Amino acid sequence: MSFYIQHGYGKGQKLQNLSGSGNVQGVILSPSDEELIAMKQTVASCNDLRLRVLLDPQTYIYSATPLGSAKRHASHGLEFRKLHWSQEASSINRVVQAVEDAHIALDIFDTLVAPTILQPSFNDVWTPLALQYARAASSLWGGPRTIVTVAIDQHALDSWESINDWLDIITTLDVRGFYVLVQRERTTYPAQPWSPERLANLMRLIYTLGAVNGYEVIWGYSDIEGLLGIAAGATGIASGWNYGSRVFSMNKWYPSTGGRAPASRVDIGPLLSPVRAVGEADTLFESEFRDRLFTAEQVSHFSASSFVGWSRSNAQEEHLAKLSKRANMLQSVPDISARVEFLVAKMAEADSLFAEISKNGKVLDPVYARRTESMRSALEIFRVGENL
Template sequence: MTMNLQHGYGKSRKIDELSATGAISGVILSSGDEDVETLSATVATCRRVGVRTLLDPQTYIYSTSPAGTARHHQSQGIAYGTMHWSQDATRVSQQVRDVAAANAAIGISEVMIAPACKQSTFSDIWTPLSLQFARTAAKDWGGTRTIASVVIEDVAFDDWNSVADWLDVATTLDVRGFYLLVDRGRRDYPSAPWSPLRLENLMRLIYNLSELNEFEVHWGYSDIDGLLGVAAGGTSMAAGWHYSLRQFAISKWQPSDARGGLAAPRVYMPRLWAALRAEGEVGRILETEQPEKLLPKGFIGRFADRPLAEWGRVEAQMLHLDLLGRSAKKLSGMDSVTSRLDAVGASLEGARAHYRQLSRQNVLLPALYQARVESYLEAVEGFRGSESL
């Protein structure tokens, strides 16, 4: 696998179109965004176009305070209201059966994502329950059919020793692989630069699980950051059409009075490792001497007879997912982690040079974009040093 499409509401024909280009190899279904009948139809579509489906049961939303809600969980038998770290084995077993039933109701039986709770660190009070969910699911479903869930805050990656201690236990699980969700605590897009140390340790986690212990590792809601996970040996990354499907935040499911406006369409630019606002930011690049060196192939031709202001959200979504999926596929096709890291490192160095060149041309972009590239470079260098790659 290479890139999973992170599913949500309003999918239209995106699955058909992205599978036709080869950009996606799987779809991670949102149990909260569609009812059983619609999810069943989505599974049938995925089978028809030849992409794998996994259902995210999203049970982790019930382990937070305040607890989250999801519109369609009730009809699927997985609306738990609240979850407690001290719940007993009987409760765990019932929830594992509930998740299996929710999968069966929409036509999934081959491989399933186990229920999970959200952890703050790799050694907090929720950690034993998370491991117990994985063990119970593997016992009931069979290890080769079970993907364990790890839903955790990014601060957990401050300390490699605690990650390593968790790995000592996690690698004894009889599971097929791991579904990894990392909550960075914010929902703005693009997200702020990573702490290089946290990203380095996240890459080390992926590498240890995938390359050293031969588990599948699927990093959900990872978007552009996910390319570093693939470079580290991960099985797949994931991104969706809405910005809320490109980064994981548990607050998405919690009560809020906030009212969001329409998201500004963006253009994903692989050479800059960034998704720039179409109006304003991309417009400045179009005014440079050789904009084709930075913009996606064929992009300029789309505006021969229309203004950039007409760049719509659906066009932006499809281009983003197609280009990102192609990048992931190219990386995963390389024969070793070392070659993947070489390619990523060279691409990031190229992005750094492009930002400097734009600055010399007085094309001023938000500092956030270059800062993200610098954090990626530092994380990759730290990862290579720590794992002797």
């Protein structure tokens, strides 16, 4: 299996409900969203459900500008002062030890996720510090137990030459794998389309780490675009029920004054998009596109219940259930080239449907079509770049 739930606030029964599908491999815990005592209960529940448990120590928030904060980090021993690129080795070791202690406090021993900082690029003053955190964790914990965190800004993906130079160094590490996070600038949902070139470079990075060098690679906060990571050779992707757990951004760790409650959405498989339940999905359901877009289960449900009554909890669980199923189905295709071909065809199908829906006068948020167009372009660039 290849899908992880990106844990967040307000889990309710979601872990139990989603694990029952058989498509969820594990959970990536967020210490900013649960105190230690509550999280120990979450770990125990995950163990009962036979879900793999990983802990994201989230140390990268203490290297961001402005500095991030998380009020629950203190209970895990993970609240640090600002991490600076000029840190001494003794300071690095103290952070690594604190992260190990946080794992031990939660009875997580098999696989430990290493601390890191947020890298603006792959060739600036922060890059050596990130490498030192990885080396220190591997030295203290042992390579087979260590998953290195790679937290980068999306602009770091602009230069394949810089990425390739970094890969030459990072692939010398004796570690189990990598947990990859890419900071996006805008956090509206659905997320704005990726630059195809950046997304293709991320795929090439994942391909080099996973398919070429045999590391375990998990792309966190990845949502639907994570399927491209699976196509490129990622062993896992992670996404959460909250929108903030589907897009990686430092905004999650900055004070917020709140806002409107997010709209409930319905995951439309052929469109590879979760569209608004009221104003989009209901319009499509009453159109000639119903049987082409909705599953038999969805048709049965919405024939008996209104879209207005479709709760956010329903929407969250449906989206993650469908995304996990897609990820595992794609990973079952053994050949990278075949995975890419499969996704290109799915994106082309979605693009055609969007065009047909628009031609018939149905109005959808244009971001959906722009996302699939972006992903389709990225797949083509990746295929050419790696001669697949």
